[in-house]
Amino acid sequence: MRFGPVVAVDRVDYQLRRHEVAGILGSNGAGKTTFFNVLTGYYTPTEGRIFYQGRDITRLSPPQRVALGIARTFQLTSTFDNLSVLDNLVLAFFRSHCRPTTLGLLFKRCAAYRDHEAIIAALHQFDLHPIAARLACHLSLGEKRRMEIAMAVLADPELLLLDEPLAGLAESEIRGVLEVLRRQVGKQTILIVEHKISHVRDFLERLIVMHEGRIIAEGGYEECLNDPQVRKSYWQIDESSDNAG
Amino acid sequence: MSLDPRLVMSSVIFGLSIGGIYFLLAIGLSLCFGLMRIISLDQLLYYSIGAFVTYSVGVATGQFWLGVAAGAAAGGLASLAVERLIFRRIYARDPTFSMITSFGLLFGGIGIIKFVWGVVPRPVEVPTLAQFDVLGTQIPVYRLIIVGIAVVVYALIWAFLHRTIVGKAIRAAIENVEHVEGLGINVGRLFTLTFVIAGALSGLAGGVYAPLILVDPMMGLEMLAFVFMVVIIGGLGSIKGTAISALIIGQVVSLGSLIYAPAAQMAPFVIMLAILLIRPTGLFGVALTRR
Amino acid sequence: MTAAKSLASRALSWWWGIAATLLATSLCAVLLPTPFMNEVMIFAIYVSGCNFLIGRLGFISFGQPAYLAIGAYCTAFYLFYVGTNPLVGLGVGVLGGLLGAIIIGPFFVRLRSDYFAMVNLALAVVLFYVTQKLLVSITGGDNGLWFLTQMQSTPLLDLTAPAQFLWFAIIVATAVTVMFKYLDGTIFGACCLASRLNEDKLQFIGYDNFKIRLVAFIIANTVTALAGAMYAIYFGFVSPEMGSPSRAAEPVIVTLLGGVGTLAGPLIGAFAYTGMKDVISNLIGNWELFIGFLLVFIMLVADQGIWGTLPPAARALLVHLRRAAGRARN
């Protein structure tokens, strides 16, 4: 995939490999979320193009990109509050597996999918089965995050974009979400934006560091964090005066 | 069909004056939405009240301008009462909620007007029949006075919002009401003030427009669609947008009726659809986040 | 209990609800004056479109009279200028409403809900002017179009006879209710609810928000046009007054009165509203006063509607009864 220059995301050229897990790190306003939004079609880039599996997707709408296998989660959790957890999953599953026309939706009943094995499996995989019948608005943040990831995964994406999946969670909730994430490694290409990057270091294959809209470093975890430019811009550590080790 | 340039000229002036009235009405609607997130259809009630009070005071005293002042004051007072008694309770709710409530108020108000003044349309005498000559066209001075009033109101509102601290606070509250509240600023008072200003301007619009139409209880409803279209084209919450779109709609209505009278009602609607197709939030409407 | 069985019992329980309502309505049809019941039933159909828009899509429309007028005038044009069969007229009205919604929908459903409400009202006003002033040669202006005597009677249920028309109206109203109930259970129904709550997310799991809203809009307003067509046939007459913007709030009021988003809401609301209107207009002529303050009152005090503000005990009883019925069957 290639990304061209946009306003907040400046001249990003990047290629992701298949089934790779990569993390994006950067201080506030580094352009991480904008980058995601451009990828998923929330914004169109001012200039440049995005290629996905060799195909130019720059002008496609979000639903069209989902159809191609790009799924995402949101930094602020985003659920259908008046639907049950189960129905949230049904919606996510149905779209990607049955590929209906809008009129076709009129002739499919939700109830017919509530006990579909893929959905039951997802409920168990993401530890959502005890709360399957609960309305999404009554979930805790950690549960919502897990449900969001479950929804993204149920869309059976090739590329999974996770926007700060751990933000706002307490340590105990983080572990649940991490557990769920770990199970996805190797199944699809995953891109994670995360402040608490150390939490996800175990399964990251690559780290991308962004600063003011540009990628300033990429590579292995340690390699990246020790990059002098990264240390300067992210941790604001100047090598010359840094003698603490 | 060849158009007489003199007809065009007087039509442009006509459009400016009617645009001025649209502006006076729409500005209140727009401000109320921007600050309180309410769609205040009852502004059209204060418009009718303004016109009727202007009529009554004019008949009683023979002083038209005194009537207009009384009309504006009546609009302000009525809106004060409504804000205190009703809107205060529904600010926290969805904008469409306030739309329903204000529609009810508009209707109830029309009922009250019918009760007080009856259903017979009333004429109001034009205060000055003077005309003056522009390039061979006779322009009624009164139309120009209306345009002048609209311009002055625009300037005053702009200065109020940009130059006074209370106006700045209103703009701050348009941005984020909770933050203003948290600073220990009396947001309730800002709301009341804005609402009363809006009501008084609507009353003023009714009073000023009264000599050019027949004053009747349903006059607010007749105006409703046009004011809506002005607000929508300009974008809710934008003063500049409201002014510009009032200007446009005024011209469209007057020039349109010059070309093909019945189509004048349709043209603004078509323009609105066209603009919404390009910009779903209107010309200057900001993508307001819910709160 | 197996999934299939629970599904069946759930389906049965709401079928029972509809059957009970149908029975109650039929009882009313026998006991209450026919004109009143006719108006209530058509009104209920009219409101159910609005109820769907508000309750499922979260879109409040003050422009329902516009769609009502489209249906009514299409039927009237057919019956006045072309044919004599009211059933065909009904079909023409519904088709006209469908076409109208398909043309207007794409412009409107992209809008934010507050803009949507206003634009619809503007549409109603414009259409009112069109029928009243612009197309006078076709619509007859304020005089309207009369075709009551031109309609031929239809087999089975004679639509030109008010008493038989009522049964037809009850059947149509039941069909509309069943359709909306069915929609609630479909993926589409869930999508509507989802789009009301979180349109961004819906996009990002792959549904086209615009298309979903468009389809919902078309469904709702075709139903509204259907009600318009039924009015036209029942009265044998249309005039611009039917689409008057001064009645713009009626469907919204009645939706609120009946309880937003509830299945029985439109019927209950239509009953209550038509009843009140009859009584009040006999007492005082000034109905604006009444409607206006009724609306304000509903908004301030009882925004859950008659159905929603029923004492919780009554509803709990209903649930209990349903459950008992469910147990009895298994």
Next chain:
Amino acid sequence: MIELRQLRKRFDHADHDAVGPLDLRVPPGELLALVGTSGSGKSTTLHMINRLVEPSAGSVLIDGIDISGQDPVALRRGIGFVFQAIGLFAHMSVADNIAITPRLLRWPRDEVAARVDGLLELVHLDPAIYRARMPHQLSGGQRQRAAFARALAARPRIMLMDEPFGALDPLTRDELSAEFRTIHEKLGLTSIIVTHDMTEAFLLADRIAVMRAGRLVQIGTARALLADPADEFVRQMVRMPRLRAARLARAMGEPG
């Protein structure tokens, strides 16, 4: 002094209390951190103290006086509040942002100007440079400094802060929280800071109150929480700071 007595909040249509019953005392001059997972009711609690949210039951006392009888506007003037999203008004200069409350209170103009300069200096923003800047010309940290200054404008005795450092990167965050501590002491404020970051709470606060599901689980100094966590939940909450401290101790032990 801030005192909460059997404070409860249940939101409309909810089936359980979002907060409470809650009892809490914050003595004068203390900096208390309210820590909990998201949805634990800590923000709601904070909002009830300046009546941005009205409690369903119970009472809040400030200096021994129940605030439910007070005018909310006057009450809020005595309480500085810093919001989660910084919330400077975008169309106003920094000076206007800070001066808005004093000017609406009709303080004399020169007094307002002096106040603005004094506050800017207090938060380490050079008045000459930053007075006329617009919020979008500031960095995240500078914006937060300006927001502190604005909250302090009406000379409050109490500061309430809702995740004030949540949107900042770690470095700016540490710097600002240390500075806030200094300001807190210098002005003799009584402060409550809401955060979900236990490490931040440990570094900043005199005492820490841990909330879960609307209730107070434990309250005490960092030392007390570490030494004797009330339950598994608190143990989990203090795990991270403990790990970090251990790691840091190891690092310090090594020759630099």
